[in-house]
Amino acid sequence: MHLKKSLVAMMSAGVATSVAGFSTTVVAQEQSTSTVEAQERIQVIGSRLSMRTATDGTAPVDIITGEDLTASGITETARALQYAVPSFNFPSSSVTDGSDAVRPASLRGLSPDHTLVLVNGKRRHMSALVHLSGTTGRGSSNVDLNAIPISSIKRIEVLRDGAAALYGSDAIAGVINIVLKDQSEGGSVTVNSGQTYEGDGEQYKVHGNVGLELGDDGHLTLSAEYHHKNKTNRAGPDPRQQYPLVDGEPDPREATFDRFNHHVGAAEFENKALFANASVGLGEGELYAFGGVSDRTSQSGAFYRRALDSRNILEVYPDGFLPLLTPDTRDTSAYVGYKFDIGQWRVDASTGYGESEFHYRVENSINASIGPSSQTQFDAGTLITDELNATVDVSRFVPFVNNSDLSVAFGVSYRENSYQIRAGEQASYRDGGYADRPAGSQGFTGFKPASEVDESRDNTGVYVEVENMLTANFQWGAAVRYEDYSDFGSHTSWKLSGRYDLTDEWALRATANTGFRAPSVQQLYFSNISTLFIDRGNGLQPEQSGTFNNISTVARELGINGLEPEQSRSFSGGIVYNGYEGFTLTIDAFQIEIEDRIILSGDVSPQDSAAVADALAASGADNARFFVNAVDTTSRGIDVVAAKTFQLAELGELRTQMAYGYNKTEIDDVNLPALLDGLEDSLFDGVERTRMTRSVPQNSGSIAFTHTLSALETRLAFNYFGDYVLENSQGVRTEYGAKWITDLSAKYRFSPQLSVSAGVQNLFDEYPDKQPEGSQFNGIFMYPLTNAPFGFNGGYYYAELTYRF
Template structure:
């Protein structure tokens, strides 16, 4: 074997430049070879440039990804407690926390909250992608393949790698305004980013953003009780919440003598949200008329803070070896208040505002690896070898609210965290990994990854991945992967506990989420959680019949054993009595996390792009993306005996949760995009067809399948020198999902489904003014 020579390095650089010139994009996700591109990758990787992100007109990453990636689903639930503030997003219809998020290739921390109400992603505690401002992002690479053997826990559905801007000189400032067609949801945003050179030995790129959005309301009038003082009026808020976000990010590098590089990046995001609970009528038993004679709408006011910092050193050891070591810290703190509320247990002296408490989730990660590219004489190209080790400490803490928030029945809509809920929990994981990847012949490349991990709270997990690509000819290639993976139960899933108001069959219930270690949960059949295990298979065809035409089609299968889900809401008079006997008076039901479900997800991704040069008439870029995903439940663990004892007759995993897993996301999604450029003008159009989805009910007669729908987004940009002016309309034809069956809509008060993949606020109009330097 021989290490890379200067001539070989020069040749690789030339290949890289040639690939970029032909429109193919060099990637860093899922590979360690310096010249690997999206087209010749052994696994499907989507590369979204900064221009791709901007042309959508969206100001948050989840919305951007939902418009650009057919396999990405981003519903916008409302009246779902903390899920209003951190909305769930799914890749390939799987749970939000089964997608790993990286920033510059380093693991991003997850949010502290759990999506516990009836939304897609129920029971997950994912990364809040919207905490990363678009202004800071250079590009995004999405590895649509299980990659736990490469990156560790959470990569069952795929990996989203966010690459931060690194220009040492250029920058841009943008200001924008917008509102929905109904006249509400007014939006204003300001973003700026720019770079500076550090004495010709490095660079620093800074980004800052501010976004403010008013709430939307698509609730119906309340006609339930003619005796109510506000009968026939719109009392509820149902739609996008009030939201304000502030972000500052930095990304930098400094080069020391001797080839050692210091790199660092991180940021801070503060996000304040106010969303509505469910209206309490004046004559409701949960109201105190002397406090609210007209009834009241409780408001949940949350404050979320994300902060992160990664610092690392990298360099060369000689003989072709390179080293990289980094320290990664990230933390999310979530504080919740309830306003315009009361605690019926305190009577007429009840406060109207309550401190519910706070949640904190953090990670500290130390990583070190060695890498080297060899050029074996029997290989056509280089062989990349990576050896690494990683240690990660995770922390999760719950702080109790004020005494009035949890006393008795607790604050309306979201009872405070009790002292018995509070506590601090941590665990340590250690891992070793090996990656090999090579271009073995001119037509055949392959890769191998192995990873072993040890967790202090549940033991060991191992994963492996094999991948290969074979070029049938210069215009067609096949690729395939086979891998095993895992996802460790989050600390939040093990220890989160509180009581909130949720809807079951359209009726509000006060339901307690129990930690699996809680003695009451044990009496209901709860068991200690273990890691999810996955087996991923994919087979794809890559085509480049013309220089400017690229297409790929990939079929995949993902089997997940011991999938962690939140049980059904266990309710009924017997449960209410059982909970009252065990110290939870006034609570209607309970739920807990369980490894009770095995699933199989199958699907197909189709992606195609075409660049058309029209000469003096300009250029046109066309794109087509399609995803079909279907999930089946292979088995459900036997119902715990405890759920049939003590007068109970309950099912841990019923048809509502089964339906959410198998039918709650759109069955398919088709996206057609076009970008036309001529002189100073750029025109963008995006037409998306969202497939049908189904919401199950405990009563099969109340199941509802929502029809597919087309949504059209249009935008135009005019550039004069360094100034750009953009005007756009999202959802041009003002499409809404089907209205919910009367039996499921609280008598028409909540007329749209929270599972709608494009929300239910209608047409949005916006304008932006930008300046580049």
């Protein structure tokens, strides 16, 4: 902890001087969505040293410019990326507790925590939230990409290949690198506003950036955003009896009750963000820094509590109530580094700190066990995770065989991750004993003192990477990385890559690598006991449901050992065409085998076995779930990207691009702790199997046309989301059909400074297939609450005004 405080103090002092810049170790690249970007020579992820143009690398990478992200008027970073990169999934969900505020995102159909996120080539911290409801990636945490404003982004690079040997833990599915804007002059201000066809979901956003000179050769680029969005609601009417009977007859208020009492749709939120990116020459080197802060408050609904519900107090809510979850989410990050030369060696030394705080708040609620005197707003507790990184990277070129140069890079890194759970206020969890009513704040029960934790772990990593252009046609690379963790030991991973140019137009490329993902501190230390309503064949009944971490007494008594890292073996191979009048095509196939995947198990209860009954006897919980290394999987797929620009003489320019992604995950084996063997149907049931393998589309794609004629730019995009499958607790599987989503927009530039845009997202007002009647909860939840690939808000139209200076 002394080391962390010292490094943070040094970093803070560097930020205070306002001299900092971006780390030029960015990602590998594959296919640009912009002709200009395709011609720009940039340093790339997946290759620490080599300068590449688009399609020149050994691994597939999508490069999306900031202009591409904003072309369709999408206002959220993660959603914009979803529409730009078909292999990236960002499904919508509702009534999923904290996941309504920080939604899971994933790459290649794997878990959200299998993708490493970098900013300017440096590791970004994860969200403190653990996804506990029925969303994709249940039991995982992910980086909140929406905490990074689009206005701060120069481009995003998505490496679709394993890269643990290069960057360490989490890079199993791939790497997303966000490169921040870095201009030293000029800027822009944009105002955006729109709403859905239904007339809800109104939003407005003001964002912009400005570049300032710093010294003789430096820059300071500031980006800011204010974003407000109202909720959408696609809930059906509630046909159920709402009030207790009056003398055996329905209460007259049943006839006038507003039966649209649930909130099923996008959450309401307000987001404020400020980011900075700077660099300046200092001595013989370059001092750089970047970072930002994002503060978001959101509001979403839980299940409605009817007036006759035992969870309600009629004196407080005579007509029932809808508990509202209103968490505050705050992300803070800062990096400081210095790049300099020692002889022929290039040295990059940096330190960075990131923190995510997820503060649970519940409004319009009650603790029924306290009775009529209960308060209606609660502080339900806080989750905090922070990450400290310190790295030194060294690189140079050395003479090699065949008159070629060998690029050599090596480095050392230190990382410390911490996790805290702070209990909510006492009223959010205590049992007041009133009339046998359930305890805790309704909608989300507060964290109890028994759940409080303040733990950390650290690791040190060293790596060596070499790369060589042996001949004019053959390029190869190799990397090895060793990591040592304070809590579960060490791991070594490696990567080999190669590319052979058959002709000036055609090339073959391939990679092979091993990888790993260390269990997150959230998975290691998260625990909570709360009141849930569970149907065990006799209707919904309140139970004390516990999530126990692996250092708990319950876990030890059930023979559940500490979590181990997930380990992967990945192979990819592809073909690249880069020739005919600027036409580019890449086709890449991949296979990713993962052993010991970590899952959040299903519930086990005393009825399941004597061992479970004994373990739970003193815990105060009626059932339990755990994080366990339980599943081996294999994922296979193919990615296709094509692009071409047509010069149409007096008719202007037409840019076209097509992207397609296919992925399929299969479960190879399930391994459970010895004392829980035989409980597979409880610990890893059909619901979780389906969620892991079919809850996101196996097929997705996009076709986009951008036409420029003088000052007018028009964009038409067709986005394809393939079918997906969900399963309910009764074992009923439902397939939701594939859909095409059409976006249309136009931009007119009145001058180099002023432009106006307008457009429609989901032009033809497409919705997901409705749930089967038996899954609609009395017709209230018409659409699937989780994993809807493009949401269930329907069409949306907007207008945007931008001023550049």
